[in-house]
Each structure stands twice: as C-alpha cells, then as structure tokens.
Amino acid sequence: MGVPRSKSLRRTGAARHSGPANSWLIQCAPGLASVLKKEMVYVGALERKQEVFIKRQRNHDLIFVNHVKSDIGLKDLRVAEVVLKCPIFGRYKISQRQLQTLAEALQEVGPRRLVVQVAGKIFDRRDISRWLEKELTERDYLFDPEIEDEVWMFCIDEAYYFGIPIAKARQTEGRGERSEERHGSLPPTVAAALAFSGQPRDEDVILDPVCGSGTLLAEAAAYAPGSQLLGVDIDAEAVAVARSNLAQLAKLKLYKGDSRQLKAIAGFDACDISLALANFPFGVQFGDKKTNAELYRQILESTLAQAAPGRFRAVLFTSDVESLRIALSGFSNFETQDLFRVKVRGELATAVLIKRKSK
Numbered sequence: 001m002g003v004p005r006s007k008s009l010r011r012t013g014a015a016r017h018s019g020p021a022n023s024w025l026i027q028c029a030p031g032l033a034s035v036l037k038k039e040m041v042y043v044g045a046l047e048r049k050q051e052v053f054i055k056r057q058r059n060h061d062l063i064f065v066n067h068v069k070s071d072i073g074l075k076d077l078r079v080a081e082v083v084l085k086c087p088i089f090g091r092y093k094i095s096q097r098q099l100q101t102l103a104e105a106l107q108e109v110g111p112r113r114l115v116v117q118v119a120g121k122i123f124d125r126r127d128i129s130r131w132l133e134k135e136l137t138e139r140d141y142l143f144d145p146e147i148e149d150e151v152w153m154f155c156i157d158e159a160y161y162f163g164i165p166i167a168k169a170r171q172t173e174g175r176g177e178r179s180e181e182r183h184g185s186l187p188p189t190v191a192a193a194l195a196f197s198g199q200p201r202d203e204d205v206i207l208d209p210v211c212g213s214g215t216l217l218a219e220a221a222a223y224a225p226g227s228q229l230l231g232v233d234i235d236a237e238a239v240a241v242a243r244s245n246l247a248q249l250a251k252l253k254l255y256k257g258d259s260r261q262l263k264a265i266a267g268f269d270a271c272d273i274s275l276a277l278a279n280f281p282f283g284v285q286f287g288d289k290k291t292n293a294e295l296y297r298q299i300l301e302s303t304l305a306q307a308a309p310g311r312f313r314a315v316l317f318t319s320d321v322e323s324l325r326i327a328l329s330g331f332s333n334f335e336t337q338d339l340f341r342v343k344v345r346g347e348l349a350t351a352v353l354i355k356r357k358s359k
C-alpha cells in the first residue's frame with residue numbers, strides 16, 4: 001500500500017526494504033558528513049573504504065548505512081547530532097510487511113512523537129503523517145504528539161527512511177558536565193569536528209589560544225584524554241566559565257591573557273605545543289575584517305614560537321577566511337588544506353589545517 005496523492009507511489013516494482021537491524025541513519029550539521037564518516041571509521045563502525053550514502057540537506061547532512069561493522073561505537077560519535085536506527089527504508093512505496101516491521105520496532109521503544117521531513121515533490125508531508133498514523137494505529141501503535149521524544153520519517157525525492165533516535169549530541173559523554181555556554185560559543189558537534197580533524201593524541205600538548213568557554217578543549221580531551229590542555233583567553237569571564245565547564249579535566253591549565261604574547265602571560269611556561277585548535281574571532285559581533293588578518297598572524301606567530309619541532313599542526317576556524325589566508329601567507333614553511341565549511345551563527349565558516357611542509 002502506498003501513500004495517497006502521489007502518482008509515483010502507485011508505480012510497481014519500487015525498491016523497498018524492511019530494514020535489517022543493522023541499518024542506521026546519522027545526522028550532522030550541513031558540511032560535516034565527510035568528517036563524520038571518518039569518525040565512524042575511528043570508532044569501529046565502518047570499514048575504512050566502506051561506501052555510505054550521503055544526502056545533503058539545507059539544515060543537515062544525513063548519512064545512511066545499510067550495514068555497520070559494529071554498532072558499539074555509534075553512541076560515542078561526537079560529530080553526529082543524532083544517531084538513529086532505521087527499521088525500514090526504500091523508494092516510492094511502503095509495503096504491508098514494512099508497516100508491521102515498523103510497528104514492532106516502535107512498540108519496543110514505547111510512545112513517541114512523529115516528525116515527517118520532506119524534500120522534493122514526490123511525497124506530501126501531511127499525507128505521509130496522516131497515513132502513517134492510521135496504518136500504525138491499526139497495528140496497535142499510537143503516536144503521541146505531546147511527548148518530547150520523537151521518531152522521524154525522512155522523505156527525500158523518491159526515497160524514504162524511518163529513523164528511531166538512540167543517541168543525541170547533548171547526551172554524548174562529557175557534555176552534560178558543562179555548566180554554562182557563552183554567547184558565540186561553538187556548537188559542540190562543530191567543535192568535535194575541528195578537534196577530530198586535528199587527530200589529537202595522548203602525547204599532544206594542545207593549545208586553544210582563544211578558548212572562550214572551553215568547548216574545543218572539551219572535545220579534544222574526549223578524543224585524547226591523556227593530552228596536556230592549555231587554554232588562553234583575554235576575557236577573564238570567559239576563563240572563569242571555561243574553568244567551571246572543564247573542572248573534571250585533570251591535565252588542564254587555563255590562563256587569562258593575550259595570545260599574541262604568550263610568553264608575557266604570567267605562569268605560561270615555554271612548552272612544545274604540538275596541536276593548536278582555534279575558533280578565531282569573526283562575524284559582526286566578533287572580530288573586524290579590517291584587523292583580523294593582523295590579529296590572526298600575531299596569534300600564529302606567538303604560538304609557533306613555542307611549537308614542537310616537526311610535530312606541530314593546527315586546525316583554525318573562521319568565516320573571514322580571506323584574512324586567514326593573508327595571515328598564513330607570511331608563513332612560507334607551512335602548507336594549508338581546507339577541511340570543511342559549515343554555518344555557525346548564520347555565517348559560513350571554513351576549517352583550515354596547517355602543518356609544516358615536508359622537506
């Protein structure tokens with residue numbers, strides 16, 4: 001049986017699947033799918049060369065995986081916004097067998113609120129909602145619009161995927177311990193993508209020269225709990241918030257000071273910084289395009305003065321990528337690589353990896 005009012009739903013021979021128990025949907029911020037796929041390999045969910053199906057939407061990227069190597073690490077994904085089991089998926093038509101499979105899967109998790117998201121002209125959101133509610137009611141399952149926990153029906157062109165969330169970004173380990181977020185803080189999943197892209201290791205000394213409330217350092221610590229973490233911010237209030245948010249981290253030092261002059265900061269000992277992670281000031285309220293290039297250059301120069309020989313790399317993030325490129329042009333012994341682009345506070349920002357050129 002197909003959903004009414006769609007000619008395509010009446011086509012015969014459409015592919016449809018009851019969805020093996022090993023089918024998954026993973027949602028992330030738009031632009032982060034490539035990083036998320038690498039993290040799925042890192043946690044052991046995917047083989048290194050395994051193909052995945054990526055749907056890039058306006059508000060998110062959606063990765064569909066029909067088979068994972070192991071689902072144990074899926075709840076540990078830090079770049080993901082939501083991890084969902086996918087009991088049914090297919091094209092054009094939802095079969096009676098699929099409806100029964102779906103009803104059984106939903107009965108296991110209990111009452112949920114239904115959310116239908118449609119992209120394209122094949123499906124109609126209201127028709128899908130009404131039809132699913134009717135069909136599942138006949139199979140002894142009732143959606144409850146008053147419940148906060150939801151299930152999702154994604155309809156993208158002719159394809160559909162049903163998702164039951166099992167993990168959300170705010171539930172990821174360590175994030176519940178944060179006491180306060182300041183205006184302008186990075187979303188944790190974006191901070192995770194930046195930290196992960198730097199490939200942090202336990203032997204690293206990691207510096208965030210503009211640490212704010214400590215989001216980047218928290219995500220770096222999650223990937224490399226044995227690393228030494230250093231955070232600097234010129235705003236005393238930001239340092240106080242970071243100190244509260246990161247109180248559980250033993251190998252952490254926070255400083256109130258100007259990162260353009262690290263050596264002048266009281267108590268900041270010379271050290272071999274091997275990884276720098278920075279969400280550089282940008283945008284209308286943070287940073288000034290007339291002065292950003294010089295600000296970025298000075299912070300990099302001060303950081304490099306204490307960098308570990310041969311091991312230093314940095315992941316830098318800003319929407320003022322033109323100023324960043326101007327700043328980097330003064331360091332001829334470094335090479336750069338654009339990693340990803342993602343919107344933050346309504347502005348498209350770019351993550352850039354820098355590392356010393358190979359001899």
